[in-house]
Each structure stands twice: as structure tokens, then as C-alpha cells.
Amino acid sequence: MIRFVRRIAALCVLSAALAACGGTRPAAPVSPSGPATASSGDAARPTSTFGHHAFAVPDATTASAPHSPSPGSPPAPPTLSPASGGLAPVLTHGPRNRGMIVAFTFDADMTADQGGRAAAGERFDNPGLISALRALKVPATVFMTGRWAEQYPDQARSIGRDPLFEVANHSYSHYAFTADCYGLPRLSADRLGADVERAYTAFRAAGVAHPMPYFRFPGGCHDDRALREVGRLGLTAVQWDVVGGDAFATDADAVARQVLDGVRPGSVVVLHCTRSAAPTTERVVRAVVPQLRARGYRFVRISEMIAAAGPA
């Protein structure tokens, strides 16, 4: 029973977060929790949108951050300028007037306490999805938890070394950074930064050479304290404006319609790279990519979406 309750809680977290954070449309189909929790988490907090931030490249003050380039590494990726008070800037979507670009993002969710379930055979990865993205040549950003990278180091390394993809940070534990985040266990306030850094450590241990300085909060839940911790590390927080609704969906066509209905120029779409909780995602991608290309869209990674707001 406890296991059942915990599982339902985890399902609610994922699906409710998507329903709450991605826009006005609820995820479809509705999760076991229903959309009732959609008013919690970050939904109550207005987030900055792209146009409020200037283009910036990390400066020397971020040199000690976990993503800092080492000699001989590629140039530092673009980030948004810090918000006032040292808060991390928040990207919800890219520019609406810099061409038909769209960023697909995939959350590789695995929570720190899910190792037992993985050992029992539950699959938190989705190799078929990654293969589909490669076959379709879709650049994408994977927001990976450190725990996921520990569970699937070969896949983490393969994704991290493929120039088609960017690996970004979705925390180590996938625990909440705020109170009342869909029932997720909450990190203590003094552990927020350490959890983010631990994910980078896990990425490097897996062989991900250049994880990006972009962070997605578990459940999307954040407040000023959380943003300050992420800002201290020189990271840009990345939310979304289009909810794919693939979490716990069984109808790929419905998810595909939701994506197609939601995408606008500059959109950031959130989907999942977690097969057990999002089993339709590969089919959704195979369906929507050709249709979006037919409309004239070009797929970009988050770094390019941020750079798109730079000087014309």
C-alpha cells in the first residue's frame, strides 16, 4: 500500500506539474490526480519571459560554476543575464519574432528514491525516443536528473557526446525546491545548490563532457530562494510554454494534437524521456516532427533559443 501510494504521488507530480506549469491547457489525458493540483507549484508565481532579459555570455564570476569550461573546451554557452537580486533568469519561451524556431525538451526523470523500482525492472529511460530523434535529425535538449545518469551512464554519455543533443540539469534527486510541489519530497533549504551540483558531478562521472548551464526545477516549482541558489551557480532556469502532455498518456494522437496546437514561433515544448511514465513520446515525436517542419519550423536546442535573442 505504501508503495502504491508513493507511486501515485510520483505520477501526480509529473503530470500535475505539466498541467500546472506549461500554459492554459491541461495535460491530456488527465492524470490519476486530475488537474485539481494545477494551482499549486510555480503556477502561482509569475515567471519572466524571454524578452525581459538581455543576451549574455557567462563572465568570470561564473568561472567556478560546475559547468565552467576547461582549457580547450568549446566556448561558454549563452545564458540569460541574471535577474535583479541575484536571482536566476527564467526562460519560458524564446523570441516570437526571430523565425520559425521551436525547442523540444525532454525531461529524463528519475527520483533519488526510485532505485528499487529500477532494480525491479521499471524503465526510466527511453532509447527508442533517442533513436527516433537521431533518425529524424531533431536537435533537442535533455533535462536529466543526476540519478538518471547514475542509472543509465552509457545512455547519458551517448546523449551527452552527440552534438545533436544538449544535456541540461534537472537536479540530482528530483526532489522539490519549494514547499507544496505536488507531494514531492522537499530538499532542505541548505541543500538546494548542492543537489544541483551533485547532478553535474553525476553527469561528469557518466562521461558527459559539457553539460549545459541550464536548470529545470523538479515539477517546475521555484521561489526566490530557489532562484537565488540557481543564480549563484550562474545557471539559467528553463521552464516552457507548451505542455506536451505525454506524462501517463496512452493516446499518442491526443498528445500530438496538443503539441501541434500549442507550438508558436519561439516555443519551448516539454516532453519526457522516461518510458515507463511517458510511453507514447516516441510515437508523438515521429508524428509531430514532419508536421511542424511542413509548417516551416526548425528545431533548435535551448542554447540556440537563448542566442536567438541576442543582437540581430
Ligand SMILES: [Zn+2]
Ligand atoms: Zn521532472
